[in-house]
Structures are given as C-alpha cells and as structure tokens.
Amino acid sequence: MPDPAAGAHPELLTVDEHRARILEAIEPLPDFPQPLMDALGLAIAEDVVAEVALPSFDNSAMDGYAVRREDVVAATDETPVHLPVVGEIGAGQGGLLALPPGTAAKIMTGAPVPAGADSVVPYEWTDRGVAQVRISAAPTLGQHIRPMGDDVAVGDVLVSQGTVLGPRHLGLLAAVGRATVRSRPRPRVVVLSTGSELRDPGTPLGRDSIYDGNSYLLAAAARRTGAIAYRVGIVPDQPHAFLDALHDQLVRADLVVTSGGVSQGDYDVVKEALTPLGTVWFGGIRMQPGKPQGFGHVGDDRTPIFTLPGNPVSSYVSFEQFVLPAIRKLMGRTPYARPTVPARLTHAIGSPAGRRQLVRAEYGVDAGAAYATPVGGHGSHLIGDLASSNALVVVPEDVTSVAAGTQVQVLRLDEEF
Ligand SMILES: Nc1nc2c(c(=O)[nH]1)N[C@H]1C(S)=C(S)[C@@H](COP(=O)(O)OP(=O)(O)OC[C@H]3O[C@@H](n4cnc5c(N)ncnc54)[C@H](O)[C@@H]3O)O[C@H]1N2
Numbered sequence: 001m002p003d004p005a006a007g008a009h010p011e012l013l014t015v016d017e018h019r020a021r022i023l024e025a026i027e028p029l030p031d032f033p034q035p036l037m038d039a040l041g042l043a044i045a046e047d048v049v050a051e052v053a054l055p056s057f058d059n060s061a062m063d064g065y066a067v068r069r070e071d072v073v074a075a076t077d078e079t080p081v082h083l084p085v086v087g088e089i090g091a092g093q094g095g096l097l098a099l100p101p102g103t104a105a106k107i108m109t110g111a112p113v114p115a116g117a118d119s120v121v122p123y124e125w126t127d128r129g130v131a132q133v134r135i136s137a138a139p140t141l142g143q144h145i146r147p148m149g150d151d152v153a154v155g156d157v158l159v160s161q162g163t164v165l166g167p168r169h170l171g172l173l174a175a176v177g178r179a180t181v182r183s184r185p186r187p188r189v190v191v192l193s194t195g196s197e198l199r200d201p202g203t204p205l206g207r208d209s210i211y212d213g214n215s216y217l218l219a220a221a222a223r224r225t226g227a228i229a230y231r232v233g234i235v236p237d238q239p240h241a242f243l244d245a246l247h248d249q250l251v252r253a254d255l256v257v258t259s260g261g262v263s264q265g266d267y268d269v270v271k272e273a274l275t276p277l278g279t280v281w282f283g284g285i286r287m288q289p290g291k292p293q294g295f296g297h298v299g300d301d302r303t304p305i306f307t308l309p310g311n312p313v314s315s316y317v318s319f320e321q322f323v324l325p326a327i328r329k330l331m332g333r334t335p336y337a338r339p340t341v342p343a344r345l346t347h348a349i350g351s352p353a354g355r356r357q358l359v360r361a362e363y364g365v366d367a368g369a370a371y372a373t374p375v376g377g378h379g380s381h382l383i384g385d386l387a388s389s390n391a392l393v394v395v396p397e398d399v400t401s402v403a404a405g406t407q408v409q410v411l412r413l414d415e416e417f
C-alpha cells in the first residue's frame with residue numbers, strides 16, 4: 001500500500017530522522033574571545049577560574065572608624081573611649097598602611113582596612129570626631145570588616161563551560177577583572193522569502209498579491225533564538241533571481257532560511273534553482289503542518305540552508321522543529337531542541353495517520369494544573385490563530401484522535417530553555 005502521507009515525495013522521513021540528519025551536518029561555530037557585553041546570552045566556551053580573590057583586600061563594610069578592638073573594648077555610653085584620629089581612608093585610597101596602637105582612622109565603606117586594625121566602629125556609635133573620636137560601644141572582633149577572599153578564592157571555578165551568560169555571570173566576570181570571555185558567536189541567519197505574489201508591508205497591495213509575513217516571522221524567530229537575523233525580504237519566482245540573491249547573501253551567512261517554493265507547484269523556484277546543485281535534499285516529512293522540506297548546503301563554505309514551506313504556519317512550525325535546534329547547535333547551546341512539558345488537553349483533537357501533528361494551542365496553568373486549549377483550525381495559512389497561540393500540542397505519528405482530558409506533551413513557544 002502506498003503511504004497516503006507520502007504523496008509524490010520520493011522520500012518521507014520522520015521529524016526525528018530529519019532533525020537528526022540536520023544536527024549531524026551542523027558543527028558549532030568556533031569560539032573566540034568576545035567583549036563581555038557581546039557575550040550576554042551566549043554559551044561560554046571555557047571554564048573561568050578566579051585569578052583574584054573577592055574581596056581582593058580586607059575592606060570596611062561601614063562608614064566609621066578602623067580601630068584595634070583591644071583599645072575600645074571597654075567603651076559604653078557611660079564610659080566612652082576617646083582615641084586620636086590619625087587619618088582618613090576613602091574607597092580607592094590605600095594611603096594609611098598601618099594603624100598605630102591607641103589610635104583610630106576614619107574609614108569609608110569599601111576602603112582598605114589598615115594593617116593593625118581589626119574592627120570597624122560605625123559612625124552611629126561615635127561623635128564623628130575629626131581630630132579625636134568619642135566611641136561609645138565596642139565592636140566584636142572583625143566586626144564590619146569584609147575579609148579578603150570571603151566571597152571568591154583564587155582558583156575557584158566561577159563559570160563553567162556551556163553556561164549561558166546572564167547579567168549576574170557578566171557582573172562576576174567583570175568583578176574578577178575579565179574583559180573578554182571565549183564564547184561561540186551569534187550565528188548570522190539570512191532569511192529570504194520567495195513568491196512573486198509577495199509585497200512588502202507598507203506598500204500597496206494588488207488584488208492578487210499578499211504581504212510578506214514570513215520573512216518577519218522567521219527573522220524574528222531566528223533573533224529570538226539568539227541569532228543575528230538578516231531579513232532580506234522578497235525574491236520573485238525566478239530561479240536566476242533567487243540564485244543571485246542567495247549568492248549575494250552567502251558572504252554574511254552562517255545559515256540560510258528560505259520560505260516558499262518547495263512543494264509541487266509549477267513555479268516552485270527554490271526547488272527548481274537548488275536541485276541542479278545536488279547539495280540540497282528535498283522531500284517530505286511525516287509532520288503536519290510542514291510536510292515539504294529541504295535541507296542541505298550551498299556555496300564554497302558549504303553554508304547550511306533550510307528551505308521551508310511557504311504556508312506561514314508551516315514555515316514557523318518547521319523553524320521550531322528544525323532551524324531552532326540547528327541555530328542552538330551552532331551556538332553551542334543545549335538542549336538543541338525545545339523540550340516538551342505535560343499539560344491536560346481541554347478539547348478533543350483529530351490528527352492524520354502517520355504524521356506528527358503540531359496543534360496550535362494556548363497553554364496556561366489553572367489552580368496549579370497545566371492545560372492546553374487548541375486554537376483555531378488546522379489550516380497552515382491561519383497565521384491569525386498562530387499569533388493567538390503560545391504553544392504547540394504534539395500529537396504522535398500513530399495517534400489519530402486525542403480525547404479532551406488527556407495528558408499531552410506541549411511545546412511552550414515563548415519559554416527560555
Ligand atoms: N500538489 C501539491 N500541492 C501542495 C502540496 C503537495 O504535497 N502537493 N503541499 C502543500 C503543502 S503541505 C504546503 S506546506 C505548501 C508548501 O508550498 P511552497 O513551499 O511551495 O510554498 P508556496 O507555494 O510558495 O506558498 C504556499 C502558500 O504560502 C503563501 N506564502 C508564501 N510565502 C509567503 C510569505 N513570505 N508570507 C506570507 N505568505 C506566504 C503563499 O502565498 C501560498 O498561499 O504547498 C502545498 N501544495
């Protein structure tokens with residue numbers, strides 16, 4: 001029996017097979033030292049070991065007076081102790097190297113504690129004297145001193161390889177003096193949409209034309225995944241125009257994504273232009289939406305190319321299933337594919353046999369229980385429904401109907417992972 005899902009496609013792969021083939025063909029981009037701010041959101045490609053301690057010297061936690069505790073141990077409100085003030089140490093001022101016995105030095109928060117001092121008396125326990133200070137309470141030994149190495153010791157592993165750098169990591173790396181870190185760069189993703197019917201938003205629309213939503217959808221999805229996205233926009237259904245545009249873009253591409261022109265039509269430009277190269281596979285996937293797919297490489301640098309179907313929902317779902325894991329692998333971010341989470345399906349859904357269906361849904365949590373409510377129909381042109389959803393319910397290949405109340409697996413589209 002011919003597989004009805006196969007249609008005229010000579011080859012029909014499962015989603016998992018296609019994704020595995022893609023990931024096998026993609027190598028992470030080489031890492032190199034990058035300025036800290038450029039590394040925000042990138043996976044670090046080295047273990048960072050502290051070369052300095054934090055704090056890097058004993059310093060005061062309060063504005064007050066550095067003292068030797070033995071000199072002020074008897075101080076109370078009734079029996080205050082008076083000490084001569086021999087100096088003032090502000091943050092960034094290491095001038096006073098040692099505190100003579102029987103004296104005090106004004107000290108500011110963060111300033112280095114002079115040798116000999118073992119405690120800090122906060123201003124509130126004193127008369128804030130300039131030449132001489134009246135101290136009316138005794139600190140405990142070491143009080144209000146932040147000892148060197150208290151937070152980070154030399155040799156501590158501060159950030160380990162593979163960590164995705166966030167603001168707190170960058171703050172720590174700067175605090176130990178790192179100006180750059182080795183990380184893999186953001187992949188440069190070029191997005192081209194094909195179709196002679198397409199028009200740019202903001203321009204007049206004819207009776208037979210539509211606005212190019214896909215290049216925005218895909219470029220935004222690429223950027224959200226962490227890539228630098230170049231939205232090239234519209235290429236007409238002429239193989240030469242397509243190949244020219246592609247060739248022009250390869251210089252700045254780590255990965256190319258096209259939309260449209262890959263099914264069985266008479267003007268399927270992407271397939272027509274790339275098939276003769278022999279380096280791009282075209283075929284069908286047991287997936288709905290997003291059956292027609294292409295993947296391969298182009299140009300001297302063998303730049304990976306994804307040729308996604310033109311229907312907007314198919315394009316987006318294909319991006320989620322195949323392009324997103326590839327971008328993450330280029331960046332060295334794991335897991336490559338988005339993990340699913342369980343949720344209770346609120347309404348029954350049907351699904352074609354032999355295809356993994358990805359059903360647009362609204363995911364939420366009600367009284368502590370996760371739910372997924374299907375949004376709109378199955379049509380892969382329904383971009384309005386796509387925009388109202390925040391999740392995709394995954395219906396496995398061998399399942400043709402799912403009853404309301406069933407626990408299903410869901411991809412949460414806006415979640416960081
Ligand atoms: N005879 C067959 N026809 C079709 C098959 C098939 O197996 N046999 N598969 C269908 C499926 S499934 C899909 S998905 C589409 C994929 O078609 P293409 O990738 O060739 O895409 P186009 O024909 O260029 O466009 C499809 C559809 O999407 C609209 N579109 C295209 N680009 C954009 C864009 N940038 N922004 C918004 N909308 C876009 C386009 O106008 C068409 O309506 O093929 C089926 N046909």
Ligand code: MOO
Nearest residue numbers: 289290291314380
């Ligand atoms: O596979 Mo097409 O993406 O169903 O509409």
